[in-house]
Amino acid sequence: MEKRLVSGEEWQSEDESELSLRPKTLSQYIGQAKIKQEISVYIQAAKQRQEALDHVLLYGPPGLGKTTLAAVIANEMQVNFKATSGPAIERPGDLVALLNDLEPGDILFIDEIHRLPKNIEEILYSAMEDFCIDIIVGQDSTAHPVHFPLPPFTLIGATTRAGMLSAPLRDRFGILGHMNYYTQDELIQIVKRSANVLGTLIKDEGALEVARRSRGTPRVANRLLKRVRDFAQVAQKEEIDQKIVAYALELLRIDQEGLDDTDRKLLQTMIMLYNGGPVGLTTLAANIGEENDTIADMIEPYLMQIGLIKRTARGRMATKKAYEHLGLPYKNN
Numbered sequence: 001m002e003k004r005l006v007s008g009e010e011w012q013s014e015d016e017s018e019l020s021l022r023p024k025t026l027s028q029y030i031g032q033a034k035i036k037q038e039i040s041v042y043i044q045a046a047k048q049r050q051e052a053l054d055h056v057l058l059y060g061p062p063g064l065g066k067t068t069l070a071a072v073i074a075n076e077m078q079v080n081f082k083a084t085s086g087p088a089i090e091r092p093g094d095l096v097a098l099l100n101d102l103e104p105g106d107i108l109f110i111d112e113i114h115r116l117p118k119n120i121e122e123i124l125y126s127a128m129e130d131f132c133i134d135i136i137v138g139q140d141s142t143a144h145p146v147h148f149p150l151p152p153f154t155l156i157g158a159t160t161r162a163g164m165l166s167a168p169l170r171d172r173f174g175i176l177g178h179m180n181y182y183t184q185d186e187l188i189q190i191v192k193r194s195a196n197v198l199g200t201l202i203k204d205e206g207a208l209e210v211a212r213r214s215r216g217t218p219r220v221a222n223r224l225l226k227r228v229r230d231f232a233q234v235a236q237k238e239e240i241d242q243k244i245v246a247y248a249l250e251l252l253r254i255d256q257e258g259l260d261d262t263d264r265k266l267l268q269t270m271i272m273l274y275n276g277g278p279v280g281l282t283t284l285a286a287n288i289g290e291e292n293d294t295i296a297d298m299i300e301p302y303l304m305q306i307g308l309i310k311r312t313a314r315g316r317m318a319t320k321k322a323y324e325h326l327g328l329p330y331k332n333n
């Protein structure tokens, strides 16, 4: 039998190493300069006044570091960080239990906050505004209102689109942070930092190649880096160079622009079946076998960002650049 290289305790799951890739402080956090600059002022001001930070809403495409930034804010505020998500809170009691557990100044992070059930969202209104909850406990003849005071706390909500939140909930956030896709330079810095944390050597050209194919998204960059590291290690390369990145990503079927099979299938469907569009979201979803939300939140925003598709009143359209990317002849109709 093959000998294990390390004892059980030394095995690290990828999730654990992922956590260690995450920055702990605002100064370690790369990119999102506008949000960082603003939030560092609000953090300093709140700390000086010894108050809880105002509620924060972070919105933008998946994988841009909303959870990471929320944890960084808690660390900078020197308070506890409790994380949950909209779909995980099913009953009013779940939310009450979370709120009940908070100490003054603590941060409650709710990911996918747009997926909170409506009756629970309503409990949040008074919790956010007046730091108290009023709920009905018991049923029928034993039903009675109960008033819970709460410590001042900070709610950080994250969502892919701010427009999916109801207006009353959105209005209760004092600080709005719009997360943008990262620039190539920022992704290069993230890849180099992550390589350093993982103890892997990477050449500038290798970091550039990973960054170029990461769809402006740190989560993607870190995932690709780990896969490329595996290829480099097995090929006994001491340093990750452009060649091994290109080789690994070709096997992973990730192209020059960072598009995968699903992205290309979407573009091909628009072009081959619908003559480039306009075509509706639901029609596209049915054709490529994905959910509407998956296309709208995860696939389409990046294709739009790099100008391969555009949205019109009558539906989505493939641009000339999309035809060129797939090597198809463009007919201007």
Ligand code: ADE
Binding pocket: 021, 022, 023, 028, 029, 030, 031, 064, 065, 068, 190, 193, 218, 219
């Ligand atoms: N790892 C993932 N996202 C990061 C970021 N924005 N800055 C630094 N390291 C990261």
